[in-house]
Amino acid sequence: xxxxxxxxxxxxxxxxxxxxxxxxxxxxxxxxxxxxxxxxxxxxxxxxxxxxxxxxxxxxxxxxxxxxxxxxxxxxxxxxxxxxxxxxxxxxxxxxxxxxxxxxxxxxxxxxxxxx
Amino acid sequence: xxxxxxxxxxxxxxxxxxxxxxxxxxxxxxxxxxxxxxxxxxxxxxxxxxxxxxxxxxxxxxxxxxxxxxxxxxxxxxxxxxxxxxxxxxxxxxxxxxxxxxxxxxxxxxxx
Numbered sequence: 001x002x003x004x005x006x007x008x009x010x011x012x013x014x015x016x017x018x019x020x021x022x023x024x025x026x027x028x029x030x031x032x033x034x035x036x037x038x039x040x041x042x043x044x045x046x047x048x049x050x051x052x053x054x055x056x057x058x059x060x061x062x063x064x065x066x067x068x069x070x071x072x073x074x075x076x077x078x079x080x081x082x083x084x085x086x087x088x089x090x091x092x093x094x095x096x097x098x099x100x101x102x103x104x105x106x107x108x109x110x111x112x113x114x115x116x
Numbered sequence: 117x118x119x120x121x122x123x124x125x126x127x128x129x130x131x132x133x134x135x136x137x138x139x140x141x142x143x144x145x146x147x148x149x150x151x152x153x154x155x156x157x158x159x160x161x162x163x164x165x166x167x168x169x170x171x172x173x174x175x176x177x178x179x180x181x182x183x184x185x186x187x188x189x190x191x192x193x194x195x196x197x198x199x200x201x202x203x204x205x206x207x208x209x210x211x212x213x214x215x216x217x218x219x220x221x222x223x224x225x226x227x228x
Contacts, residue, residue: 001175006158031214032214034216034217036219041221041222042221042222043120043122043206043208043219043220043221043222044159044206044219045219046216046217046218049216051214089158089159093214103161103164103174104149104159104161104217105161106158106159106160107158108157108158109156109157109158
């Protein structure tokens with residue numbers, strides 16, 4: 001089955017700096033890669049996603065890049081703010097393949113702390 | 117507002133007891149999912165359902181059961197066979213294959 005590795009497990013940045021989180025996946029058939037932000041005591045919130053036919057996607061201060069050859073994808077947060085402090089999860093899915101159904105495999109999470 | 121509602125927010129289980137966690141969505145999504153989250157870890161899939169009256173086991177289904185009698189509801193029962201049930205349980209829904217999943221705010225289950 002799919003395996004998703006996420007690094008680093010914790011990340012501390014100064015307000016205004018950039019934060020980068022990296023994930024690798026094992027199944028070359030994976031074609032959908034969402035990123036979630038989870039605040040304490042809450043469920044994960046989708047912040048951005050990318051499909052395998054796209055190399056990069058940007059939404060304001062957040063961007064995701066995908067390298068299918070190397071089987072890794074990254075989340076970039078620019079001009080970080082204290083409200084960006086949370087746990088971030090990457091995930092991968094072979095959602096378009098019938099046998100895999102709708103399964104998302106999640107990375108282990110990155111705890112991001114933005115220091116004022 | 118459209119969304120996913122999980123209840124209760126906190127739940128306590130006695131030894132040998134089955135407990136049921138509720139998940140309701142009004143997003144008209146076909147697919148629903150249950151995940152378990154342990155402290156400092158990622159999400160692991162327990163069960164998922166792509167359509168009413170059908171569901172599949174995820175990666176850690178032992179000790180859990182589900183039903184999908186209505187499109188908007190996907191309750192999870194934690195049975196006494198689940199020896200380590202203390203965790204944060206998250207329900208999600210989505211339009212289908214390869215589509216984003218949207219999460220509820222979870223139920224925290226503890227052992228008395």
